[in-house]
Amino acid sequence: MPRVEPLPRESLPQYEDTFRAVESALGVLPNSTLTMARRPAVMEAFARLNAVVMAEGGVDGVLKQLVAAVVSGAAGCAYCQAHTSHVAEQRGADAEKLAAVWEFETNPLFTAAERAALRVARGAGLTPNAVTDEDMAELQRHFDDEQVVEIVAVIANFGFLNRWNDTMATELERSPMRWATDNLQRHGWDAGKHTAGEPTSGR
Numbered sequence: 001m002p003r004v005e006p007l008p009r010e011s012l013p014q015y016e017d018t019f020r021a022v023e024s025a026l027g028v029l030p031n032s033t034l035t036m037a038r039r040p041a042v043m044e045a046f047a048r049l050n051a052v053v054m055a056e057g058g059v060d061g062v063l064k065q066l067v068a069a070v071v072s073g074a075a076g077c078a079y080c081q082a083h084t085s086h087v088a089e090q091r092g093a094d095a096e097k098l099a100a101v102w103e104f105e106t107n108p109l110f111t112a113a114e115r116a117a118l119r120v121a122r123g124a125g126l127t128p129n130a131v132t133d134e135d136m137a138e139l140q141r142h143f144d145d146e147q148v149v150e151i152v153a154v155i156a157n158f159g160f161l162n163r164w165n166d167t168m169a170t171e172l173e174r175s176p177m178r179w180a181t182d183n184l185q186r187h188g189w190d191a192g193k194h195t196a197g198e199p200t201s202g203r
Contacts, residue, residue, distance in 0.1 A: 001169065001171065001196060002031065002035065002168055002169050002170055002171050003167070003168050003169045004035055004038070004168055005035075006031045006032075006033075006034030006035045006037070006170075006171075007034050007035075007037045007038060008034075009029060009034060012034075012037055015037060015040065015043070015044070018033075018043065018044055018047050019033065021047065021051065022047055022050075025051065025054070025087075026083065026087055027086070027087065027090055027175065028173045028174075028175050028176065029173075030083065030170070030173065031170050031171050031172075031173060032079075032161065032164060032165055032168070032170045033047065035164075035168055035170065036164075046160070049157065050157060053150075053153045053154055053157045054068075054154065054157070057150055058143075058144070058146050058147040058150055059117075059143070059147050059150045059151055059154075061091050062088055062091050062092055062093045063114060063117060064150070064151075064154050065084050065085075065087050065088035065091060065093065066084075066088055066093065066097075066098075066101060066114070066117075066118060066121075067117055067118065067121040067151060067154045067155065068080065068084040068121075068154055068155075068157075068158050069081055069084040069085045069088060069098075069101060070101060070102075070104075070118045070121040070122050070125070071121040071122070071124055071125040071154075071155045071158050071159075071162070072084055072125065072158055072161075072162055073101075073102070073122075073125065074121070074122045074123075074124070074125025074126050075125040075126075075127075075158075075159070075162040075163075075166075076162075076166065077158075077161070077162035077165055077166050078172075078180075078189060078190060078191055078192050078194055079165040079166070079170050079172055079191075079194045080158055080161050080162050080165055081180065081184065081189060082172055082176040082177060082179065082180035082184065082189070082191070082194075083176050084158075085098055085101075085179070085180065085183070085184060086175065086176045086179040086180065089179070089183075094109070095183070096109065097109045097110070098183070099183065099184075099187060101118070102187065104118045104119075105119070112142065113142035113143065116135075116138045116139045116141070116142050116143075117139060117142075117143070117151050119135050119138070119139075120135050120136065120139050120151065120152075120155070121151075121154075121155055123135055124152075124155045124159075125155075125162075136148075139151070165194070166193075169193040169194065170194060171194060171195065171196055172191055172194045172195065177191060177194075177195075
C-alpha cells in the first residue's frame, strides 16, 4: 500500500487539463501524479518535463520507452517497469521484443543502435553508475549529440520517477498491473510493494 495516499482525482478539478494530458500519453492517470498533486507545483512541473522528454523527437518513441523500461529495471523499480513496457506496447513495440528486452545484447531482434542505447540505460540505472566511456562512444556512433541528449534525458527523467515510486511505494493501477502480470512476470518481474495491501515498513 502507498506510503503517502494519492489524492482523489475528483477533488482536483482545477488540474483536469494536466490529468487529461498525462492520461492521453499513458493510457491511465498514474497514482504517482495524484501523489505529487499534494504539491501541485511539483506535479505540474514534472508533467511538463515528462511530456517534453518522452515526446517523439530525434529518437523513436518506442525506443524511448524501451530505454525507460531498462533503466527502471536496472534501478529495481517494478512500478516504472510495468508502466514503460505497457506504454511501449501501446505505441507499437513488438511483444516478442518487449519480452526479450533484457537479452538485448544477444537477441537478433535488436539493432546495434538499440543495443548501444539500452546498454547505456542499463549502466545508468545501477548504483554507482556503470556507464563507461566505451558505452558512450558506441552510443555516439549511432546517434548524434542531440539524440544522445534525448536518450540521457529519458534516463534522468526515470531516475526521478524510479526514486519517487519506490520510495512512495506507489500502487500500480489496474491496466499496467494486469499487463505486467500477464507479460513480464514470467521473466522475473514482481510487483512487490506496488500492490494494494503490501506492508510498507522495512524491505
